[in-house]
Amino acid sequence: MTPRRPKIVGFCCERHGLDSPVAAAKSGITYDASVRIIDVPCTGRVDGLHILKALEDGADAVFVLGCLEKNCYYDTGSIEGRKRVEHVRSMLEEAGIEKERVEMFNTSSTMTWRFPEIVSKMCDVVNRLGPLGKEGDEQ
Amino acid sequence: MKGQIQVIGCKSCTEIPQLIDMNKLIEKASTMDLVVSTVLVGAVCDSKSIKQVVQEAKEREVDRVVVLACPKKVVNPALLAAFKKAKVNEFLVEYVNIRDEVVLPHMDDPPRAQAKAETMMVAALQKVMGLKPLETLKEQMRTRNVVVLGGGASGRKAAETAAKTGAHTIIIEKGTKSFKAPGVLMQNSVLLKSKGYGGNFVLTIRAGEKVEELQCAAIVVATGGGWTRLNGPLAKACKSALPLYELDEQIRAGKKMEGPIVIVDSPDPAGKSMQVRDYAWDESLELAIELKRRSTDSDITIVFQEMRAFGLSELRYKEAAELGVRFIRYDATGIPKIDPKEPNVVSVKDLAQGETIRLRFGTLAFASIPANDDNEGIADTLRIPMSPDGGIRHGSIQRGPVSTPRPGIFICGSALFPKTKDIAEEEGMVAGELAGEFASKGIIEYGGSVAEVTQEKCSACLTCIRTCPYEAPFIGIANKAEIRTQACQGCGMCVGICPSKAIELRNCTDDIIMQETKTMLRGDF
Numbered sequence A: 001m002t003p004r005r006p007k008i009v010g011f012c013c014e015r016h017g018l019d020s021p022v023a024a025a026k027s028g029i030t031y032d033a034s035v036r037i038i039d040v041p042c043t044g045r046v047d048g049l050h051i052l053k054a055l056e057d058g059a060d061a062v063f064v065l066g067c068l069e070k071n072c073y074y075d076t077g078s079i080e081g082r083k084r085v086e087h088v089r090s091m092l093e094e095a096g097i098e099k100e101r102v103e104m105f106n107t108s109s110t111m112t113w114r115f116p117e118i119v120s121k122m123c124d125v126v127n128r129l130g131p132l133g134k135e136g137d138e139q
Numbered sequence B: 001m002k003g004q005i006q007v008i009g010c011k012s013c014t015e016i017p018q019l020i021d022m023n024k025l026i027e028k029a030s031t032m033d034l035v036v037s038t039v040l041v042g043a044v045c046d047s048k049s050i051k052q053v054v055q056e057a058k059e060r061e062v063d064r065v066v067v068l069a070c071p072k073k074v075v076n077p078a079l080l081a082a083f084k085k086a087k088v089n090e091f092l093v094e095y096v097n098i099r100d101e102v103v104l105p106h107m108d109d110p111p112r113a114q115a116k117a118e119t120m121m122v123a124a125l126q127k128v129m130g131l132k133p134l135e136t137l138k139e140q141m142r143t144r145n146v147v148v149l150g151g152g153a154s155g156r157k158a159a160e161t162a163a164k165t166g167a168h169t170i171i172i173e174k175g176t177k178s179f180k181a182p183g184v185l186m187q188n189s190v191l192l193k194s195k196g197y198g199g200n201f202v203l204t205i206r207a208g209e210k211v212e213e214l215q216c217a218a219i220v221v222a223t224g225g226g227w228t229r230l231n232g233p234l235a236k237a238c239k240s241a242l243p244l245y246e247l248d249e250q251i252r253a254g255k256k257m258e259g260p261i262v263i264v265d266s267p268d269p270a271g272k273s274m275q276v277r278d279y280a281w282d283e284s285l286e287l288a289i290e291l292k293r294r295s296t297d298s299d300i301t302i303v304f305q306e307m308r309a310f311g312l313s314e315l316r317y318k319e320a321a322e323l324g325v326r327f328i329r330y331d332a333t334g335i336p337k338i339d340p341k342e343p344n345v346v347s348v349k350d351l352a353q354g355e356t357i358r359l360r361f362g363t364l365a366f367a368s369i370p371a372n373d374d375n376e377g378i379a380d381t382l383r384i385p386m387s388p389d390g391g392i393r394h395g396s397i398q399r400g401p402v403s404t405p406r407p408g409i410f411i412c413g414s415a416l417f418p419k420t421k422d423i424a425e426e427e428g429m430v431a432g433e434l435a436g437e438f439a440s441k442g443i444i445e446y447g448g449s450v451a452e453v454t455q456e457k458c459s460a461c462l463t464c465i466r467t468c469p470y471e472a473p474f475i476g477i478a479n480k481a482e483i484r485t486q487a488c489q490g491c492g493m494c495v496g497i498c499p500s501k502a503i504e505l506r507n508c509t510d511d512i513i514m515q516e517t518k519t520m521l522r523g524d525f
Helices: A016-026 A049-054 A077-095 A114-129 B015-019 B022-031 B047-059 B077-085 B098-103 B110-130 B153-164 B233-236 B244-252 B282-294 B311-325 B375-382 B421-440 B461-465 B493-497 B512-522
Strands: A008-013 A033-038 A061-067 A103-106 B004-012 B034-042 B066-067 B091-098 B134-139 B147-149 B166-173 B185-187 B191-197 B200-207 B210-216 B218-221 B261-264 B300-304 B326-329 B344-351 B356-360 B363-366 B409-411 B443-446 B451-453 B474-477 B481-483 B503-505
Touching: A008 A016, A008 A049, A008 A077, A008 A114, A016 A033, A016 A061, A016 A103, A016 A114, A016 B098, A033 B512, A049 A061, A049 A077, A049 B512, A061 A114, A077 A103, A077 B493, A103 A114, A103 B047, B004 B022, B004 B047, B004 B110, B015 B022, B022 B034, B022 B066, B022 B110, B034 B047, B034 B363, B047 B077, B066 B098, B077 B091, B091 B098, B091 B110, B098 B110, B110 B512, B147 B210, B147 B421, B153 B166, B153 B218, B153 B421, B153 B512, B166 B191, B191 B375, B200 B218, B218 B375, B218 B421, B233 B363, B244 B282, B244 B363, B261 B282, B282 B300, B282 B311, B311 B326, B409 B421, B451 B481, B461 B474, B461 B493, B493 B503
Parallel strands: A008 A033, A008 A061, A061 A103, B004 B034, B004 B066, B066 B091, B147 B166, B147 B218, B166 B185, B218 B409, B261 B300, B261 B363, B300 B326
Antiparallel strands: B134 B443, B191 B200, B200 B210, B344 B356, B451 B503, B474 B481
């Protein structure tokens, strides 16, 4: 039996966050297919609920990807997003789940290397910590 | 809603059919519930294909569409326009970016890419069923006024360019400067208050003794640098010192300055970390050359730590040195000082010689461009953010070159950060052009995917009002939050933060996001 592949959810903002994988694709960089991109208008839209629900539904790691903090399309959106993510991280720590599984990143639409870098980083985290939940627990 | 979905597959980019099986994908789509029509076209951006697709949509009475192609920004807008004509609501068209999110990045593993594309399609089909048809509304702009704050170099240029696009320009000038400009020049006037949104601003302005209200469609902030008040020990010790631009004006007006002339970079030369506003600018070189040309025996010294002279203006160094202008460079170990007992001598340690030099001067000028003190008040009134060094901050670069985060407000010149006159003028031109274009549209389009309050759930905690960068939420008559739809940009920040979950972003509800996540996670790839 092949080992279970990591399941990673990425909430990407519609502006720089979604331009980043496009820039990576255009420059011909390949990355792990286990990332699932969910588009949100702005990282400020991401609620702690969405992240927790994603972990409940079988994600091993979740990342939120927004604009650079000084170049956010909606001015303070990515700062708001980071606050939510930090809140979720502290909640996970209290619940005994490794907080490294949830992370916030910033990018810009010209940083071609950034998205593959983030994906490989999150894959490393899952490979190191193992899948979330019980062994052999399939969704 | 009936829910008849059309799935469009595009194989425009030659890589797509080679790396994943589009036919299989479309076949799978045709077996899904509610899918009434599937089309695989050569290129969805092609006008022929658009006709074919829309014809099919009309025949099958389609009301929802899933496009498997490129990102939404890249797909030809003509497709959306054609669907609009075929009575398909534009907010019910969902794009799946299989090219950049699946095909290209996963080309080394085609089976996984195929599975991922399928999962993304299924998720999009589910999502599109959750969407509701929305409408964009239009509002007339009440005026075509463009207000320019500040009558400096960039402000004047902005007014000139905006006037060329057909806008009526109003320059609000703090001082008594008088110059030729199109439109109206209001002297001795200050911005007091502002309300409204891009297209329909209402500004309260004090002009002389009167306070009046002014309606405008767009605003250009061109407050410039803060030359009016010199701060720092050098300016305190030598009361007769003046900023470079004033010296420039006096010389050009024909006034004979008392020699020798010393130009120091900053009135507050610091051993601390340097900022752009402490730099000397290439305008000091130009002024020195001008003075030397007028009379060769004039004695000019430029004392500086860093000089910002880029591009061809670097040649001015050579030119100035050849004409006999003295350059003294210092660093943090020996900053220029003026003894208050001897207010016409500046002593500075020359970096080249390592010795302290005493310079006797008749006229002292400062070349740096400090931040304007008015910036804070203006940023506060217009609700635009400030940068940490006292300037006004740019908006996202995706909004445009001289934009602020608020649509309809543009910014140019040294209000952003120090820059020379010609660059400030160029920026003024761009800002004027953009503001004029914004105003000459004449209508504001709003609505669509914006936030909405369920008033029964609202507890009027004001969290949304504090969070929104656009002042869209407000407390209405019923003591509950309401959203000013014209101002809402659809970012959803208030939705995420609302503690009673009373606000909802249309077509991007919690259910839609969580359902999409669930479907994507169910796929095995």
